[in-house]
Amino acid sequence: MARKQYHHGDLRGALLDAAEALVRERGDTGWSLREASARVGVSPSAAYHHFASRDALVRALSEHVLAQLGTRMSAAAAEAVDGEVGELRGIIAAGCAYVRWVMEAPAVAKLAFGLGARDHDVACHRTRMT
Template sequence: MAKRGYHHGNLREALIASALTLIEEKGPTGFTLSEAAKLAGVTPAAVYRHFSGREDLIAEVARLGYEIFAELMERAFAGGQPSALSSFEATGRAYLAFARRHPGHYVAMFESGISIQRSPELHAVARRGLGVLDRAAGQLAAQIPEDRRPPPQMFSAHIWAMSHGVVELFARGSPGMRSPFPPEDLLETGIGIYLRGLGLLPPDR
């Protein structure tokens, strides 16, 4: 594996880039801090100038991922206006697109075991991104009669679980998991079935 190397002043960025590569190749627990240092072209001791350990490095990868995620989700939500339904569907597609375009960040965020409570900064940006889905669900749920309306957080959690399942099984090339349908179609039809069950879409004819 070739060394990335770094220029004076961007050691932190070089280590984050190395961690992203290793997370994608080996998973969040499949590499050591020494491997990240070697890939960045520095000694293991140099890592501790910026990170207290591997978990600290992975947490920073997750935080940066949530920043990208939040921007994508906010853009999708705004782009779907003025319809609450189109905004809601757009956030689901944005989730899937993020997982495909930023697999290292995605794994650090959702599969590394790093809690979003690890730092105030991580928690704030995670809630910013996930809060977009809550807002989209809240707008759509408001159209359901109150006696049949699920809590918006439950609504968004269901869609999050569905999106995450499609990503894990079919969108990131999981070994042995293939679908005759594109992941986007699986997510769209799954959301459609869910929304029809809530009475937000008319039944298929």
């Protein structure tokens, strides 16, 4: 019998989204890989095909949210650049985007820069500003 494919098509991405939602609701430590799996509607064993442990999911989530932050900061900087003082405006806009992100999701920021930030260089070169 053929195996049934995951109905959303991107289980890894769905688990990252579920974990981020759990972090926003319960904080950086108040959730489990089992809960993220249940939210997505799959068994924990299915999640283990993508993440060997909760720590692996936390590291991947850290990279994921830092990449989103980098995109957000780059977009804010690009939008603000105008005229001779454009570079300074871009830096200020990027900084403001960062502060807004931390204020909107403090538990996600704590996870990204605390528990999940085991390899600082990974996140930094993926979120490089243009």
